[in-house]
Amino acid sequence: MRWGMVINLAKCTRCHACVAACRIExxxxxxxxWPRLIAYETDIPGQELTTIPVRCNQxxxxxxxxxxxxxxxxxxxxxIVYVDNNICVGCRYCVVVCPYQNRTFFSRDKxxxxxxxxxxxxxxKAGRKLFPHVSGTTEKCDFCMERIDAGMAKGLVPGxxxxxxxxxxxxxxxxxxxxxxxxxxxxEVSKLIREKNAFQLHPEYGTEPSVYYIDGKIGGAPSNxxxxxxxxxSHMQHLxxxxxxxxxxxxxxxxxx
Amino acid sequence: MSRMATRQWMITHEWMIKPMHQRxxxxxxxIMIWIAETFxxxxxxxxxxxxFINSWWGLLVGWLIIMFLKLxxxxxxxxxxxxxxxxxxxxxNAWKTSWFARGILFSVFFGTFAFIQLVFxxxxxxxxxxxxxxxxxxxxxxxxxxxxxxxxxxxGGFIMNYVKGIPFWNxxxxxxxxxxxxxxxxFGLVMxxxxxxxxxxxxxxxxxxxxxxxxxxxxxxxxxxxxGYSSSVAKLSIQELLKGPTALxxxxxxxxxxxxxxxxVSVISxxxxxxxxxxxxxxxxxxxxxxxxxxxxxxxxxxxYRPLLPRFAAY
Numbered sequence: 001m002r003w004g005m006v007i008n009l010a011k012c013t014r015c016h017a018c019v020a021a022c023r024i025e026x027x028x029x030x031x032x033x034w035p036r037l038i039a040y041e042t043d044i045p046g047q048e049l050t051t052i053p054v055r056c057n058q059x060x061x062x063x064x065x066x067x068x069x070x071x072x073x074x075x076x077x078x079x080i081v082y083v084d085n086n087i088c089v090g091c092r093y094c095v096v097v098c099p100y101q102n103r104t105f106f107s108r109d110k111x112x113x114x115x116x117x118x119x120x121x122x123x124x125k126a127g128r129k130l131f132p133h134v135s136g137t138t139e140k141c142d143f144c145m146e147r148i149d150a151g152m153a154k155g156l157v158p159g160x161x162x163x164x165x166x167x168x169x170x171x172x173x174x175x176x177x178x179x180x181x182x183x184x185x186x187x188e189v190s191k192l193i194r195e196k197n198a199f200q201l202h203p204e205y206g207t208e209p210s211v212y213y214i215d216g217k218i219g220g221a222p223s224n225x226x227x228x229x230x231x232x233x234s235h236m237q238h239l240x241x242x243x244x245x246x247x248x249x250x251x252x253x254x255x256x257x
Numbered sequence: 258m259s260r261m262a263t264r265q266w267m268i269t270h271e272w273m274i275k276p277m278h279q280r281x282x283x284x285x286x287x288i289m290i291w292i293a294e295t296f297x298x299x300x301x302x303x304x305x306x307x308x309f310i311n312s313w314w315g316l317l318v319g320w321l322i323i324m325f326l327k328l329x330x331x332x333x334x335x336x337x338x339x340x341x342x343x344x345x346x347x348x349x350n351a352w353k354t355s356w357f358a359r360g361i362l363f364s365v366f367f368g369t370f371a372f373i374q375l376v377f378x379x380x381x382x383x384x385x386x387x388x389x390x391x392x393x394x395x396x397x398x399x400x401x402x403x404x405x406x407x408x409x410x411x412x413g414g415f416i417m418n419y420v421k422g423i424p425f426w427n428x429x430x431x432x433x434x435x436x437x438x439x440x441x442x443x444f445g446l447v448m449x450x451x452x453x454x455x456x457x458x459x460x461x462x463x464x465x466x467x468x469x470x471x472x473x474x475x476x477x478x479x480x481x482x483x484x485g486y487s488s489s490v491a492k493l494s495i496q497e498l499l500k501g502p503t504a505l506x507x508x509x510x511x512x513x514x515x516x517x518x519x520x521x522v523s524v525i526s527x528x529x530x531x532x533x534x535x536x537x538x539x540x541x542x543x544x545x546x547x548x549x550x551x552x553x554x555x556x557x558x559x560x561x562y563r564p565l566l567p568r569f570a571a572y
Binding site for chain 1 (some may be wrong): 336355356358
């Protein structure tokens, strides 16, 4: 089993919802980015300036895993590369060595709070407890491995069941992101890669990224705009999950007082 | 939405779309890496040269540079400095794959072996213990410390060489360039040890420095030419070095101070046929050392990543 993601650039509406969903899911501090949408100029008429969503490629031959002197960056049997922030020494070699530059060093000065000079919001305070970020260490996307693990423990299938699927995939209204098992030839991601000629970023590095991209015309694929109801529902469902978690924390805080 | 309006809210994300500089190891706290890496070259180079000419004072200064300048700076750069022990066995077996971890191990071995060598090489202590016991220990640990110093001097090159995203660094010659530049700096510092009244021969160091300078000029030229052929991003790095924002540091620091001034002093001493004045030698040593700082700065500063997207593969 090897988890992977296919990003259909033809479907992506550049809405930044995946970036926001990740920020909410992991309570990312202001200066830390896991997924990003990067803008670039093209020669295509009417599309002079466009974007591409990027995130950690969860490389099969991850240079960051090989170079980490403390073995803080690890690769799981399911292919997910993650950082153990309780071990990371913050040498930043992984940040430098990542050819895709998808790692962020979380220093104290990257954490001024969302409203510098003001008290942290309830959301930020809850985030500190739900997902504590360790300053002085490196961070990156981990395909929401905690969601995958929790979901699989309930017998759910990542990529099919929302509860076991990365937050960015859940929230994408245009369904531009697809998640699944790359080793399963019948999975949706494997089919997309085969049928749509999906490509990886810089395969010549020999890193074998687990994130694939589909570019160009959609062809016979369904419309790239999801129904409005579905968009709203996906947002509501995601936010309500987080709200429930946050309420638990607020309740505990009140009780402890 | 007009193109202009679109541009206004999207322009801020032009990240990894065009060739982008590495900043972690040269800007802000990254300056510590630059200085630490220079001390790595100076310390290991001096130790190796001193080992060759059996200069106890040279060995001592080399060891002090590594232990009290290089290592503290490297550790201080860490986001979690107190966790540095986690990079070594038994806490981590990363040395099997990581040059960073290997470098830390080399440094620890070097610190230990060189210390033992220095203790048993100290004339008064050696006499006290007895030469028949002290000398074999001195030589055995000298070999071990020398091998470790070689590791310390070369691992930085391999660390940079491993970064596939930066074509200018991803060159087979880089570890050799860094190692030999370190040895040349070692010759410069040995001269300083001799001038300060240590047990190093200034004339011998000057002769060695002369040959090393020639080899280094050849190596740097070869490196730049071959890197330029490897990719257009590497070519961009070279352009930055030769006529871009880093040109002053490259021409003024690496070439003039690091290579030309020591070479001129060396030529003067060769043709004058007599001992060169102390002032000239001090100038040569100082410019050699400044050149070492400039070389490391240039290498780190012009590390440029290839853009992410295949459509920009021309880079």
